[in-house]
Amino acid sequence: MKGFRYLKDVATLELDRETCIGCGRCVEVCPHQVFAVADRKAGMVDRDACMECGACALNCPVKAITVDSGVGCASGMINEWLQERKLGRLGGGSCCD
Amino acid sequence: MARIATQTGFADTLGTWKARWGIGRMDFLVPPGLYAIGRPTPDAPVLVTANYKMSYDIVRLTLDSRNCWLLVLETYGINVWCAAGKGTFGTGELVRRVTSSGLARVVNHRRLILPLLGAPGVAAHQVKQRCGFTVSYACIRAADLPEYLDNGLATTPAMRRLTFTLYERLVLIPVELVLTLKALAVISGLVLLACGVLGGLTAGLTAFGAYIGAVLSGIVLGPLLLPWLPGRSFAVKGAVAGLVWALCYRYLTTAAGWSIAATLAALLVLPAVSAFYxxxxxxxxxxxxxxxxxxEMRLGLPVMGGAVLAGVVVLLIGRLI
Known part of the structure; x- marks a missing residue:
């Protein structure tokens, strides 16, 4: 994204080019322009820009894309971690639950 | 069919302001279902949104003086993007709402226009399979809807490019502040008490101010200065904001009589607090x-915890010698 770059080499996004049918849905749904289609196959042109929202994987009709998507905020993840261990929740709460 | 207003009055503006500050944010549930904007014909486009007050408001205002259908999904008052992440703005709810509203009998086309940030929850090909409607992801921002509709439902590259402008960051800060108030009151009270007992009232008040400033640096300064703070990591950016705060505060409150230990402790603790926020x-x-x-959490949280602990130890040693 223009003016902003997050950590390098952390995204869990994977594309299986063998399975890809080049329909271009991933290009359409990605808000960070990670994909481009050339010669009827999608390719990852900016993998580090991926924010793991999961839109591409869910909308890929042949399941050629995988990504570990989910809550991405620190307090949400601390709460997930606490709840897994049945330790209650962090005070203040998260903005979207 | 309910027809909805496309202009807002004072009550809507007040409601938006309240929502931004986290006051009764969840009391604005719009009943899900199909609504008419203007006088739509069976050929008019169908737009889909969430039943979060601001999503619904922004979309209906943007569509002022147009004729179209608005299908509001039940996302329990959550915005499109967050609801898509949770799956409530999702394939299942969309198909259910298309069916229960009898949309197929109301319109004579089979196309749904969705916000692009709804895509993490909706599988377009499954919607097509399950209810016969084709999904088009229009744009990220509702403000682009008029251009999208006028251009024959064409998305330009700019319409699917996310941004994070100063204003977009600014409007998120109030609710972050409100959500932190309780923790801020408790912890700053403890800081006041502990440092007051340790070093007297002036020391207590100075520490109290330092802590509140560090929290604000992390919540307000960090996000506002985001693109200009060094590093890619948010924790590092926050730590820099906190360090700048610590140095400025130390310089401005020299009269409070800072010991070397107190200065060192402030430089350890305050950046860690800002980094967390x-x-x-x-x-x-x-x-x-x-x-x-x-x-960032795996690497950062232990460092932040360690810095706070080291700061407390330095303070205590400073008292003893």
Missing amino acids: TLNFTGCSTYTSRSGVRK
Whole structure:
């Protein structure tokens, strides 16, 4: 994204080019322009820009894309971690639950 | 069929302001279902949105003086993007709402126009399979809807490009502040008490101010200065904001009589506090990934905890010698 770059080499996004049918849905749904289609196959042109929202994987009709998507905020993840261990929740709460 | 207003009055503006400050944010549930904007014909486009007050308001205002259908999904008052992440703005709810509203009998086309940020929850090909409607992801911002509709439902590259402008960051800060108030009151009270007992009233008040400033640096300064603070990591950006705060505060309150130990403790604790709060802003950001945040937490939380602990130890040693 223009003016902003997050950590390098952390995204869990994977594309299986063998399975890809080049329909271009991933290009359409990605808000960070990670994909481009050339010669009827999608390719990852900016993998580090991926924010793991999961839109591409869910909308890929042949399941050629995988990504570990989910809550991405620190307090949400601390709460997930606490709840897994049945330790209650962090005070203040998260903005979207 | 309910027809909805496309102009807002004072009550709507007040409601938006209240929602931004986290006051009764969840009391604005719009009943889900199919609505008419203007006088839509069976050929008019069908737009889909969430039943979050601001999503619904922004969409209906943008569509002022147009004729179209608006299908509101039940997302329990959550905005499109967050609801898509949770799956409530999802394939199942969309198909259910298309069926229960009898949309297929109301319109004579089979096309649904969705916000692009709804895509993490909706599988377009499954919607097509299950109810016969084709999904088009229009744009990220509702403000682009008029251009999209006028251009024969064509999305330009700019319409699917996320941004995170100063204003977009600014409007997120109030609710972050409100959500922190309780923790801020408790912890700053403890800081006041502990430092007051240790070093007297002036020391207590100075520490109290330093802590509140560090929290504000992390919640307000970090997010506002985001693109200009060094590093890619939010924790590092927050730590820098906190360090700048610590140095400025130390310089401005020289009269309070800072010991070397107190100065050292402030330089250890305050950046750690700010770093924690700016790291938390990843939840509001439009470009951070879950894996990235996990990495930052795994590396950052122990460092922050260690810095706070070291600061307390330095303070105590300073008292003893």
